[in-house]
Amino acid sequence: MKVALAGDHGGLKLKEQVAGFLREWGIDYTDFGTFSEDSVDYPDYALQVAEAVQSGGYERGVICCGTGIGVAITANKVPGIRAALCHDTFSARAAREHNNANVLTMGQRVIGVGLAREIVKVWLEAEFKGGRHGRRVDKISFVEQKYNRCSR
Numbered sequence: 001m002k003v004a005l006a007g008d009h010g011g012l013k014l015k016e017q018v019a020g021f022l023r024e025w026g027i028d029y030t031d032f033g034t035f036s037e038d039s040v041d042y043p044d045y046a047l048q049v050a051e052a053v054q055s056g057g058y059e060r061g062v063i064c065c066g067t068g069i070g071v072a073i074t075a076n077k078v079p080g081i082r083a084a085l086c087h088d089t090f091s092a093r094a095a096r097e098h099n100n101a102n103v104l105t106m107g108q109r110v111i112g113v114g115l116a117r118e119i120v121k122v123w124l125e126a127e128f129k130g131g132r133h134g135r136r137v138d139k140i141s142f143v144e145q146k147y148n149r150c151s152r
């Protein structure tokens with residue numbers, strides 16, 4: 001599995017911690033920045049991860065900002081991206097099993113590093129259950145096609 005990782009200045013520390021978890025677990029990743037605490041615009045970083053996943057070069061993406069909200073909103077504008085903002089492990093598991101979420105977002109100003117580690121672990125390990133959930137995710141794609149006229 002290859003993971004695309006990014007965050008803005010508000011998620012810099014959490015993004016670096018996630019990078020550490022991925023290295024520890026032997027998971028290949030690319031860090032798309034940001035790399036300093038200088039103020040940046042979160043859509044620029046969310047878009048890089050969303051496009052990396054949308055292109056098929058990366059199976060999953062993780063994006064961090066202050067709240068996880070702005071990056072989730074941005075990533076979900078990209079066809080084929082199902083970004084889930086998760087601040088608990090129950091939601092992280094459901095985001096994979098029910099929603100086939102290919103991007104995880106989290107907020108550095110919301111959760112601590114211990115919980116973030118568990119969330120990322122659960123989210124990376126859980127698998128999409130398909131079946132009735134597949135039918136529902138297909139309906140998300142139909143909505144995308146209706147409004148974007150393109151979808152992955």
Ligand code: RB5
Binds near residue numbers: 066067070
């Ligand atoms: C940056 O101050 C902050 O707005 C950003 O990290 C994020 O929380 C936006 O949703």
